[in-house]
Amino acid sequence: MTEGVDNKYLFYYLKSDAFLSKLKRYYRGANYPAISDSDLLRQQFPLPPLDTQRKIVAILEKAEATQRLRAEADALMQQQSISLFNNMFGDPVSNRMKWEVRKLGELATIKDVDHKMPIGVEEGIYYISTKDFHSLDSIDFSGAKKISEHDFQQLSKKIEPKYGDIIYSRYGTIGEVRLVPKDVKFQISYSLCIIRLEKDVIKLKFLYYLLKNPNFLRYALSKKRSSAIPDLGLNEIKQFNIIVPPLPLQQEFLNSIKKYEILLQSQKLSASQIELMNASLFNRAFNGKLVV
Secondary structure, X not given: OOOOOOHHHHHHHHOOHHHHHHHHHHOXXXXXXXXXXXXXXXXXXXXXXXXXXXHHHHHHHHHHHHHHHHHHHHHXXXXXXXXXXXXXXXXXXXXXXXXXXXXXXXXXXXXXOOOOOOOOOOOOEEEEOHHXXXXXXXEOOOOOEEEOHHHHHHHOOOOOOOOOOEEEEEEOEEEEEEEOOOOOOEEEOOOEEEEEEOOOOOOHHHHHHHHHOHHHHHHHHOOOEOOOOOEOOHHHHHOOEEEEOOXXXXXXXXXXXXXXXXXXXXXXXXXXXXXXXXXXXXXXXXXXOOOO
């Protein structure tokens, strides 16, 4: 440890918005912003007395511990939904309960957009990838790239996300699943695809939970094409074997899962509040406004 500097204090400062926002003025490169070592090393930072540094560290550690506990509770709730699915339908891959099986391509339209990267703009339409997938089941548009209306229209010639669609990640990160939210205009990266149900033999939320099932994820990963970057082609996705239990049983599952979804929504609100509180703590810690 450098004399007069607590390493954990420095660690927290280097990951704070106060420090990261300062660095932006030194960024070089449009597509992959970077900062030189010399610019980084000449940065100054607030250095209160060592005792004060340690008190700030203790406060920030408690805040991060609270956030970890919230994340663990979210994961536990997710596990409850997986257990409920498995108890009612068994393993969706081995299908020991002998449900009817259909190819996903028989049940849904599956499309992606053109494989080209549109230019980002300051004001425009959201263009998302898996980096914008937040928590276990949501999309955070706040930091998403934006594209022009022209590029949006060009990309939407193949497909445009609509409420009631499923978003499935197929390149780089495989098997992340999200539902298209209401009233948000956006387009997907070519690393994702849209699954749009066309048959009424399977319910949207049932398919959503099936695709998120860990056993099904392992099955999907086994279908990826061999390359340096994991790649699951649309044809492979269309060939997924999907169990199709009777509709009344699917509905029974969805009725049971509803209480978990309500609790998860409540937990999400709590997580957002904790995140805002932590952001405020970090901000005050490094501008001298945190009382210690």
